[in-house]
Amino acid sequence: MRTVFHEQLDTLNENVADLCERTADMMRLATEALLYADLEASERVIDRRDDVDRLCAALEGDMFTLLARQAPVASDLRVVLSGMRNVADLQRMGALAAHVARITRRRHPEIAVPAEVCGYFAEMGRIAVQLALDTKSVVREGNPDIAARLNVDDEAMDKLHQRLFAVVMNPEWPHGTTAAVDVTLLSRYYERFADHAVEIAHKVIYRSTGARRD
């Protein structure tokens, strides 16, 4: 039998899943804006960060109320607390997508990244969005089968981040310091975004299977 508590928990969980999708959309748009120097799209990403902040604050408030009124213990308590952590991760993901958009805006009408490395960012963007959407599925359906794909994508992201670092650090890098700095920061934003998504997914998977992250 589902209690009122568990119904409320389902609603909160659904909101967390929605936020995963929202940050995935933000990162998709931020990446398009980056690759096409699209000022209007980057402004939209920056605006959406405020929405994410508001939604996260509201969700945290709901979780607080749930704890105060129902005083859950054991696994129920764990679910609410890890939900609170997830909200903090999602808020950072929104911030990181906005950071990408801000670099696009700063360099407009130029494209912030040299053509030579656009492929890296297209791929990092694709993986970041995929990770956030996979995390959404994990949150919504508690599907631990996605764990393997999450790990593959997470590693792929780390490798891209490292390779891009090597490209920028190459003494032959011909695009100057500004581009090097932009590329470095952007690469870090994507990598951190992925880390937060994976962090959420692994917490949910751990909770449902007891399997520790390797």
Place this chain on the structure above:
Amino acid sequence: MRTVFHEQLDTLNENVADLCERTADMMRLATEALLYADLEASERVIDRRDDVDRLCAALEGDMFTLLARQAPVASDLRVVLSGMRNVADLQRMGALAAHVARITRRRHPEIAVPAEVCGYFAEMGRIAVQLALDTKSVVREGNPDIAARLNVDDEAMDKLHQRLFAVVMNPEWPHGTTAAVDVTLLSRYYERFADHAVEIAHKVIYRSTGARRD
């Protein structure tokens, strides 16, 4: 009358304050290691990150137990939950100090940052350490009078971060791409470290005075 719950809360709070001091020490050592290309000191900082991770995990477990056993409500619940957030911030602070140390290690025996900008990092290090120690005082003594100094230091850190960005982005920057990238990442690590410390302090101050952060 102090209840058992409040005594336990005091103990947890004391542990949070200790962690503030620990991360302050890590950042002090990381900054010295950076400015003198001290490999041994940077290794020590990297090792200490594991200690911080362990302490944070233990502290989170204690907070969980407290919630499960005592089911606090209202302000007591708020204190425990914000304590959990503080632990997450402290864990990131430890990670960021270790990130600084890793750049030092990577460039050893060279100093990672050009002499021209060492002054910036000496100052950023000083402010980062001061912020973490002020945060410790706020956590331990709930002293809202420190709020003004925290804001001044936080703004000073932001200004240094921005100025350093301008220095690196100057077309006349003579130190090449590698140094530019290192300086950019380091600057961001210090700025994020400060953000996390200020975040903790402001949560504690808000809790004790109800005053919102401006």
